Amino acid sequence: MPVMVRNKQVILKDYVSGFPKETDMYMTKSSIELQVPKGSNGVLLKNLYLSCDPYMRPRMTNIKGSYVESFKPGMPISGYGVAKVLDSENPEFKKGDLVWGMTGWEEYSLVTAPQLFKIQHTDVPLSYYTGILGMPGMTAYAGFYEVCSPKQGECVFISAASGAVGQLVGQFAKLLGCYVVGSAGSKDKIDLLKNKFGFDEAFNYKEEPDLNEALKRYFPEGIDIYFENVGGKMLDAVLLNMKIHGRIAVCGMISQYNLDRPEGVHNLMYLVTKRVRMEGFLVRDYYHLYPKFLEMIIPHIKEGKIVYVEDMAEGLESAPATLIGLFSGRNVGKQVVAVAPE
Amino acid sequence: MPVMVRNKQVILKDYVSGFPKETDMYMTKSSIELQVPKGSNGVLLKNLYLSCDPYMRPRMTNIKGSYVESFKPGMPISGYGVAKVLDSENPEFKKGDLVWGMTGWEEYSLVTAPQLFKIQHTDVPLSYYTGILGMPGMTAYAGFYEVCSPKQGECVFISAASGAVGQLVGQFAKLLGCYVVGSAGSKDKIDLLKNKFGFDEAFNYKEEPDLNEALKRYFPEGIDIYFENVGGKMLDAVLLNMKIHGRIAVCGMISQYNLDRPEGVHNLMYLVTKRVRMEGFLVRDYYHLYPKFLEMIIPHIKEGKIVYVEDMAEGLESAPATLIGLFSGRNVGKQVVAVAPE
Numbered sequence: 212m213p214v215m216v217r218n219k220q221v222i223l224k225d226y227v228s229g230f231p232k233e234t235d236m237y238m239t240k241s242s243i244e245l246q247v248p249k250g251s252n253g254v255l256l257k258n259l260y261l262s263c264d265p266y267m268r269p270r271m272t273n274i275k276g277s278y279v280e281s282f283k284p285g286m287p288i289s290g291y292g293v294a295k296v297l298d299s300e301n302p303e304f305k306k307g308d309l310v311w312g313m314t315g316w317e318e319y320s321l322v323t324a325p326q327l328f329k330i331q332h333t334d335v336p337l338s339y340y341t342g343i344l345g346m347p348g349m350t351a352y353a354g355f356y357e358v359c360s361p362k363q364g365e366c367v368f369i370s371a372a373s374g375a376v377g378q379l380v381g382q383f384a385k386l387l388g389c390y391v392v393g394s395a396g397s398k399d400k401i402d403l404l405k406n407k408f409g410f411d412e413a414f415n416y417k418e419e420p421d422l423n424e425a426l427k428r429y430f431p432e433g434i435d436i437y438f439e440n441v442g443g444k445m446l447d448a449v450l451l452n453m454k455i456h457g458r459i460a461v462c463g464m465i466s467q468y469n470l471d472r473p474e475g476v477h478n479l480m481y482l483v484t485k486r487v488r489m490e491g492f493l494v495r496d497y498y499h500l501y502p503k504f505l506e507m508i509i510p511h512i513k514e515g516k517i518v519y520v521e522d523m524a525e526g527l528e529s530a531p532a533t534l535i536g537l538f539s540g541r542n543v544g545k546q547v548v549a550v551a552p553e
Numbered sequence: 554m555p556v557m558v559r560n561k562q563v564i565l566k567d568y569v570s571g572f573p574k575e576t577d578m579y580m581t582k583s584s585i586e587l588q589v590p591k592g593s594n595g596v597l598l599k600n601l602y603l604s605c606d607p608y609m610r611p612r613m614t615n616i617k618g619s620y621v622e623s624f625k626p627g628m629p630i631s632g633y634g635v636a637k638v639l640d641s642e643n644p645e646f647k648k649g650d651l652v653w654g655m656t657g658w659e660e661y662s663l664v665t666a667p668q669l670f671k672i673q674h675t676d677v678p679l680s681y682y683t684g685i686l687g688m689p690g691m692t693a694y695a696g697f698y699e700v701c702s703p704k705q706g707e708c709v710f711i712s713a714a715s716g717a718v719g720q721l722v723g724q725f726a727k728l729l730g731c732y733v734v735g736s737a738g739s740k741d742k743i744d745l746l747k748n749k750f751g752f753d754e755a756f757n758y759k760e761e762p763d764l765n766e767a768l769k770r771y772f773p774e775g776i777d778i779y780f781e782n783v784g785g786k787m788l789d790a791v792l793l794n795m796k797i798h799g800r801i802a803v804c805g806m807i808s809q810y811n812l813d814r815p816e817g818v819h820n821l822m823y824l825v826t827k828r829v830r831m832e833g834f835l836v837r838d839y840y841h842l843y844p845k846f847l848e849m850i851i852p853h854i855k856e857g858k859i860v861y862v863e864d865m866a867e868g869l870e871s872a873p874a875t876l877i878g879l880f881s882g883r884n885v886g887k888q889v890v891a892v893a894p895e
Contacts, residue, residue, distance in 0.1 A: 442822065475819050476818050476819075476821055477817050479788070479806070479815070480784065484620035488831075488833075489832070490824070490831070491829050492825070492828055
């Protein structure tokens with residue numbers, strides 16, 4: 212007889228406009244059979260860690276034809292996570308496997324078309340697969356090495372620099388011998404950037420009345436590479452400070468996600484005068500590099516050459532507030548929710 | 554004894570803000586010695602054709618650290634032109650040479666540090682060296698082949714498409730087997746695009762209440778390549794219609810040059826969702842390709858595979874009004890001023 216268990220879930224109440232609130236989600240309890248329907252190709256997951264990522268904000272809006280599927284009101288939120296396979300009808304996964312990839316914000320998920328990676332290296336914290344060893348890590352890797360065309364000694368600026376992606380991009384840039392400056396929104400984050408991640412400089416954008424002046428202070432000769440995570444006013448200020456033949460890798464624009472209409476960017480003519488390449492990218496185009504990425508980064512983590520900071524929330528109940536906190540920048544480091552003990 | 558002759562000149566009265574007027578320039582007569590000072594490395598030019606180009610608008614403003622030098626109030630305007638060498642102290646040029654490059658808006662110019670190309674092919678109209686065989690031609694060539702990464706069958710959109718650069722980009726794209734649509738600002742220009750330059754479609758942006766709708770009509774599947782000449786609202790509409798992995802070559806933004814503050818562009822997040830590369834460029838980085846360009850284009854012109862339309866104004870006196878007309882789009886085709894008979 213199949214075992215039925217309680218399954219706590221985080222449900223999106225309805226599509227959101229403007230700044231999302233904790234009450235846009237609610238907790239519910241359903242029950243789930245811990246067994247995959249025979250011949251279904253699915254897997255049954257026990258979720259261990261769930262990832263809070265900026266791209267989840269657009270999914271709370273009903274956008275047709277977007278690059279990500281909108282969440283469905285009344286259904287559990289979905290996102291990246293680390294999980295254990297409890298049952299499998301999929302030839303690629305077997306009971307006991309540890310995996311990371313798309314799962315639900317709930318205790319157990321039945322995934323019918325798995326988009327999951329098997330976790331091979333278990334001598335690093337499993338939660339790292341929501342961040343440095345997962346989607347954000349690959350994002351940093353692809354964005355920096357494949358999009359930025361970085362060279363030793365170049366001047367690199369990273370916004371939202373203490374987040375899951377930014378902290379890693381900065382460390383990659385330092386490993387290559389670049390001059391690296393990051394911006395973030397609190398003293399704690401600035402301390403992290405300078406004292407933990409080894410950035411050359413960092414500044415709190417909330418304390419800068421003039422972003423152009425701030426950038427001129429840290430980049431008197433201009434910026435070769437801008438790793439763009441925020442958009443809006445910061446992008447406009449950066450455009451004024453790019454060097455000739457500079458590159459802007461556009462990873463995201465978190466400052467814009469809660470606005471009904473994104474802010475206007477005025478200084479795009481500098482793309483011409485400075486011959487700047489500005490390129491958007493999505494990590495999904497680069498997963499073929501994942502094995503190469505792991506091969507590079509795992510030794511760096513073990514040798515302490517790359518460090519990583521997580522902000523761990525405890526329990527699925529904390530997930531709605533934790534996700535909302537991400538959009539106001541409350542987290543310090545990569546935001547994770549621990550759902551169940553390993 | 555050196556010969557002194559009258560030298561009519563077009564002088565910039567003062568720096569301009571907003572839309573320039575004919576009265577921002579005035580005609581004057583000075584005199585000039587038709588001889589280069591010994592040992593000066595200079596050349597003395599008789600100007601035959603002068604070129605009116607969009608990039609001349611920013612030069613009317615006092616911008617420090619721009620990619621182009623501002624004009625000097627009280628001095629003749631400078632720009633691209635075709636000229637005959639009357640005297641030379643420069644080893645690269647001799648009396649009688651025909652040249653194109655930077656010269657003054659006057660009958661005769663003493664150029665002390667020549668930035669000139671010698672004209673080798675004289676079996677095409679000499680005025681073509683202000684356009685299709687000169688800076689705008691090289692701009693179209695470099696922008697399309699080097700920046701757009703074009704492929705056969707792709708969907709190409711060109712704004713300001715009947716101008717010196719746009720008309721050529723469209724024909725290059727057609728030669729490669731692309732689907733090509735252009736926008737311009739009058740019925741005459743639209744007729745040219747469709748009936749002379751062989752664009753698949755063309756539309757008058759002034760008659761389109763919704764540019765997004767217009768683009769969706771001509772590009773139901775989206776745009777692979779946008780050759781950007783105008784900026785502002787058109788760019789914002791294009792961003793909504795780019796295909797995945799599309800490219801935007803930013804050549805200029807003529808719709809913005811007369812504004813004190815450029816319009817805001819709101820849809821840059823589409824660079825991420827569609828993984829679009831947007832790249833600014835300046836022709837000056839590509840002049841090493843000029844011989845290769847001539848080798849390609851001259852046979853095409855002779856065989857009629859590439860056509861070219863000039864808007865020729867007669868006489869230096871017409872130059873101020875002609876330049877102003879460029880910024881309101883009065884010209885049809887490449888705007889040239891004929892200064893002296895060949």
